[in-house]
Amino acid sequence: MRFLLDTMLGHLLTWLRLLGYDTLYNEDLSDDELLETAKNEGRILITRDRDLARKSVKHKVETVLLDSTDVVESLRKIQAETRISLIFDIDRSRCPDCNTPLEKLSTNPLRWRCVNCGKDYWRGRHWRNISKTLEKLNQQ
Numbered sequence: 001m002r003f004l005l006d007t008m009l010g011h012l013l014t015w016l017r018l019l020g021y022d023t024l025y026n027e028d029l030s031d032d033e034l035l036e037t038a039k040n041e042g043r044i045l046i047t048r049d050r051d052l053a054r055k056s057v058k059h060k061v062e063t064v065l066l067d068s069t070d071v072v073e074s075l076r077k078i079q080a081e082t083r084i085s086l087i088f089d090i091d092r093s094r095c096p097d098c099n100t101p102l103e104k105l106s107t108n109p110l111r112w113r114c115v116n117c118g119k120d121y122w123r124g125r126h127w128r129n130i131s132k133t134l135e136k137l138n139q140q
């Protein structure tokens with residue numbers, strides 16, 4: 001499952017990529033370009049714009065209409081509407097910066113690297129914050 005984020009939804013980009021989903025965000029695309037990209041690349045459009053959502057559905061593009069600015073609430077809605085389980089597993093994660101799947105560098109200590117931009121990732125404080133936020137996803 002692949003996603004395309006509408007303008008103003010850049011804050012969801014990192015999360016969806018860390019969760020392992022091929023996700024694009026480009027502020028310069030017009031509504032028509034967004035629809036075309038979603039259709040051509042088989043991406044689910046995520047937007048907060050009701051008019052665009054209506055248009056998108058008319059063009060047979062799978063669409064999730066968000067009404068919250070909260071990350072956890074937004075991810076919950078995406079999860080519910082697309083019937084996917086958003087589970088954090090860094091072995092499936094994509095680089096938050098460039099969308100490339102991460103590769104395991106070593107198991108002890110656990111490290112991953114993005115072969116495209118060269119960034120390294122490891123279990124640290126940042127990781128625990130991410131896990132904590134994502135754990136909230138499946139709680140009441």
Ligand SMILES: [Zn+2]
Pocket residue numbers: 095096097098099100114115116117118119
């Ligand atoms: Zn990268």
